[in-house]
Amino acid sequence: MGLKNINRRGFLKLMGWSxxxxxxxxxxxxxTVTLEEGKETVTSYLVPEEYAIPGIGxxxxxxCRQCPAGCGLHGRVREGRILKLEGNPDSPINAGKLCQMGxxxxxxxxxxxxxRTPKVRKDGKLVDITWAEALDLIDQHVGxxxxxxxxxxxxxxxxxxxHQAMLIDNLMSALGSKNLFIHEVVNSEVARSVNQAVLGxxxxxxxxxxxxxxxxxxxxxLGTGDSPVHASTEYTEFRSSPRGVLGVVEPKMTLTGANxxxxxxxxPGTEGVFALSVANVLAxxxxxxxxxxPKAIQTAIMKRNLNExxxxxxxxxxxxxxxxxxxxxxPGRSIVMVGGTAEGQVNGYQNGVAAMVLNVMLGNVGKTxxxxxxxxxxxxxxxxxxxxxxxxxxxxIDNGGxxxxxxxxxNPVYTAPAALGLKDKLASIPFKVSFTQFxxxxxxxxxxxxxxxxxxxxxxxxxxxxxxEEAVISMQQPVMEPLYADTRGLxxxxxxxxxxxxxxxxxxxxxxxxxxxxxxxxFPANMAADGKAVTWNxxxxxxxxxxxxxxxxxxxxxDQVAVALPEENAEYPLTLIPTPRLGLWDGRHANxxxxxxxxxxxxxxVWDSWAEIHPxxxxxxxxxxxxxxxxxSAQGAIDVKVYVFKGIHPDAIAVPLGQGHKGYGxxxxxxxxNPLEILDTATVDGTNxxxxxxxxxxVEKARNKDTLVMMGDHDVQMGRKMVSTxxxxxxxxxxxxx
Amino acid sequence: xxxxxxxxxxxxLDRGASCSASSLLSSxxxxxxxxxVVCALLVFGSSGVFAASNKNPLVPNAxxxxxxxxxxxxxxxxxxxxxxxxxxxxxxxxxxxxxxxxSKVAGIPPTGKCMGCHSVIATDKPRIKKxxxxxxxxxxxxxxxxxxxxxxxxxxHEKHLRRFVFDNKGMKVExxxxxxxxxxxxxxxxxxxxxVKPLNMGFCRRCHEANNGPHDCWKCxx
Numbered sequence: 001m002g003l004k005n006i007n008r009r010g011f012l013k014l015m016g017w018s019x020x021x022x023x024x025x026x027x028x029x030x031x032t033v034t035l036e037e038g039k040e041t042v043t044s045y046l047v048p049e050e051y052a053i054p055g056i057g058x059x060x061x062x063x064c065r066q067c068p069a070g071c072g073l074h075g076r077v078r079e080g081r082i083l084k085l086e087g088n089p090d091s092p093i094n095a096g097k098l099c100q101m102g103x104x105x106x107x108x109x110x111x112x113x114x115x116r117t118p119k120v121r122k123d124g125k126l127v128d129i130t131w132a133e134a135l136d137l138i139d140q141h142v143g144x145x146x147x148x149x150x151x152x153x154x155x156x157x158x159x160x161x162x163h164q165a166m167l168i169d170n171l172m173s174a175l176g177s178k179n180l181f182i183h184e185v186v187n188s189e190v191a192r193s194v195n196q197a198v199l200g201x202x203x204x205x206x207x208x209x210x211x212x213x214x215x216x217x218x219x220x221x222l223g224t225g226d227s228p229v230h231a232s233t234e235y236t237e238f239r240s241s242p243r244g245v246l247g248v249v250e251p252k253m254t255l256t257g258a259n260x261x262x263x264x265x266x267x268p269g270t271e272g273v274f275a276l277s278v279a280n281v282l283a284x285x286x287x288x289x290x291x292x293x294p295k296a297i298q299t300a301i302m303k304r305n306l307n308e309x310x311x312x313x314x315x316x317x318x319x320x321x322x323x324x325x326x327x328x329x330x331p332g333r334s335i336v337m338v339g340g341t342a343e344g345q346v347n348g349y350q351n352g353v354a355a356m357v358l359n360v361m362l363g364n365v366g367k368t369x370x371x372x373x374x375x376x377x378x379x380x381x382x383x384x385x386x387x388x389x390x391x392x393x394x395x396x397i398d399n400g401g402x403x404x405x406x407x408x409x410x411n412p413v414y415t416a417p418a419a420l421g422l423k424d425k426l427a428s429i430p431f432k433v434s435f436t437q438f439x440x441x442x443x444x445x446x447x448x449x450x451x452x453x454x455x456x457x458x459x460x461x462x463x464x465x466x467x468x469e470e471a472v473i474s475m476q477q478p479v480m481e482p483l484y485a486d487t488r489g490l491x492x493x494x495x496x497x498x499x500x501x502x503x504x505x506x507x508x509x510x511x512x513x514x515x516x517x518x519x520x521x522x523f524p525a526n527m528a529a530d531g532k533a534v535t536w537n538x539x540x541x542x543x544x545x546x547x548x549x550x551x552x553x554x555x556x557x558x559d560q561v562a563v564a565l566p567e568e569n570a571e572y573p574l575t576l577i578p579t580p581r582l583g584l585w586d587g588r589h590a591n592x593x594x595x596x597x598x599x600x601x602x603x604x605x606v607w608d609s610w611a612e613i614h615p616x617x618x619x620x621x622x623x624x625x626x627x628x629x630x631x632x633s634a635q636g637a638i639d640v641k642v643y644v645f646k647g648i649h650p651d652a653i654a655v656p657l658g659q660g661h662k663g664y665g666x667x668x669x670x671x672x673x674n675p676l677e678i679l680d681t682a683t684v685d686g687t688n689x690x691x692x693x694x695x696x697x698x699v700e701k702a703r704n705k706d707t708l709v710m711m712g713d714h715d716v717q718m719g720r721k722m723v724s725t726x727x728x729x730x731x732x733x734x735x736x737x738x
Numbered sequence: 739x740x741x742x743x744x745x746x747x748x749x750x751l752d753r754g755a756s757c758s759a760s761s762l763l764s765s766x767x768x769x770x771x772x773x774x775v776v777c778a779l780l781v782f783g784s785s786g787v788f789a790a791s792n793k794n795p796l797v798p799n800a801x802x803x804x805x806x807x808x809x810x811x812x813x814x815x816x817x818x819x820x821x822x823x824x825x826x827x828x829x830x831x832x833x834x835x836x837x838x839x840x841s842k843v844a845g846i847p848p849t850g851k852c853m854g855c856h857s858v859i860a861t862d863k864p865r866i867k868k869x870x871x872x873x874x875x876x877x878x879x880x881x882x883x884x885x886x887x888x889x890x891x892x893x894x895h896e897k898h899l900r901r902f903v904f905d906n907k908g909m910k911v912e913x914x915x916x917x918x919x920x921x922x923x924x925x926x927x928x929x930x931x932x933x934v935k936p937l938n939m940g941f942c943r944r945c946h947e948a949n950n951g952p953h954d955c956w957k958c959x960x
Contacts, residue, residue: 037933038812040883046876047850055841055894 061543070464092468113665115451150176158409162461182385189386190343194352209237218342223255253647269566275354344693374550572696584658590668609672803945809933824926
């Protein structure tokens, strides 16, 4: 019996024998693992660094690249290998903390499915080529003599910042192309455009730590927001004395929702109604002024009716009153945050405006919501993106077509809804290059697949998406030598391409490292936050450079608010919520076993997909946890196991993002389903972002019980009082002494 | 009488690498049961019976661990003669294995350290020529590991050297090779190292008992 196809019975049999072996052997049996003489090679140093002692770790600073937040890292290196990642206490983003995705960065780096050599597609099959040949091939298509029309070139990337962003920009201008499409599924683009329109600042800083009451409308800031670890560190402050109160209203309980004092399930798409309903109670019951708002908005607020709104939203009037009480007791010390499921609706933009109305009424703007830093290096700033990048890319293919496309970081073939037809459309692009560590769905269709260094091996500068108290540039330095000699850094590749276009400017730099170290050779004192010049070594040792920023003030400018209700749809009565998770994120971490085996924070399921449905719906369908259902939208169907859960609105059905890969390595391939596949391509009104959480679906039972592997079996204590609980109200009354 | 018998049987088992877990798996049930009885007796009977064993006068306050093992002849990229260095020329073990007193691993000496002497000493010898070739290629010789413990065992050279050498009253540092020999045998009489001690848990435990080392499981199994 080979170990590969061992079954449960065989395993137990083997364990039985091993048990006998172990008892017999006692402490004196030389185990097989001690008998490794002559098997392993021990590589000594040639000439060691003074501080390097085998067996004792050395910590290096770097930056986490697992999501766009840009947390600072410390990595422990021993014998030239990175062994452990932790947060960098000097980074104002994460203050020494690191989430599970960050910790699991190691398994991306050591992943056995990493690509090791450049490959070109010949007769439909990928074959090895050298880097010189690969770069020549690229040059033939985009080089100065290629005759490339810049408008027919596109680059699809995940969010980028720092010097990589600048080099990519410079390459794009050298190629005469404006088609840099930044694409992220987990994004906050709708909220950002609301912020831009209302506050004149797309990324204001929410000072969670200074607030005493927070109302989150669909914003999972602790789990999948713009900067989850930063928000969590601020949240600690928010919850310490005096303990702030958190209300969360969303269709499906998220990590943030699970932390709330009051969690409210809302019918998807009615978030704006809820916000105005709260505004109405603030104005009528608590007599809060609304005269700072335009007349149209005042009218919209005053015509709301609590009972009618409760019927529309599914959130009881009592809860609205309770939330209003919290907010009215903390004017200027509260925050209403909007995001995720609230913004990803067709009427998501207006939901965002309605939430902003509350912030203006409560006087939060300028107090708990402050302006972003005026960053002194605009060319290095974070380029955030959403699904507009994806739609624009598809549009570019449709309108006249593309000759060459580059892909880095983003995996649009996996993340694009099938209805966009991207897979077929890509066939019309004659030359597609994928810069990637893994054989993802997009690389499977590329003509040239170039293996890039992992973030543990590469140089970069990162400007975080959301800055903390101080604005920083975060340094990413290699914490170990590349595992595979035939891989290259993305910065090096872009620099090589730029050299071919503009030798005079870039010819002097041997490598991206040389380019970066020269850029930082003398970071001027007048640009540093503390007025002291920063040397290259200082920057690398500390991991972050705090930069001097200009002051900005927020000024709210509201015009009107038009909350609309989602359309009724008799054929497809439910709304599908493809849930992002702090784990697999948008699917990019599905090839990391640690994150696959880490139970989902809400359902506790591992290594699989599931659909969260309300017990009432389960009863109606005649299914229970473990049974399989078929979820059908107008665009297609998925077949997935059920997790019956009270933390979801009966009109919603939630399927987590991240699984359903075809390829992408041994850990991700063929596991679960990808809910993005069956999404509609409707966009959020007033933006070019996909309304990710608005697809209407119907469900039917597909099969009887299947195995749904999860930690624990049920979410109640069966009356055993293993953990005593009190409601927040009782706690408040009794001070926890009840 | 019984104690003596058990003790000698215990030593025989230490030597007997053939009694491995894999052979047990393929053996029959009855043989396994018989072995179980014998070995269980050995395990319970062996502790403390060797206490009166051969103390080393060069290492005060220490009872050397008992047990022998006949390891494989490991072919190294260069047939390094330990005896020329440690015995003939009396070079202290810790001169080359410099990390032993600072870290959990003793460390293979950096190639630069070899060349520190051998850029002028014995440069005409074939082994040194081979070493110089590696050095000029900027490659350390691919030495093969001889002594190892499983990954679930946390062994540290530094703590053992502190106990038996640096914090050991009356112990002379120049005799450190006698302490190294507790676990590595008389390497100074060998060319390339050869495993002559079992380095299994029984071996460790007996030494810890005799020398009052820590007895908590988690000291080694962290």
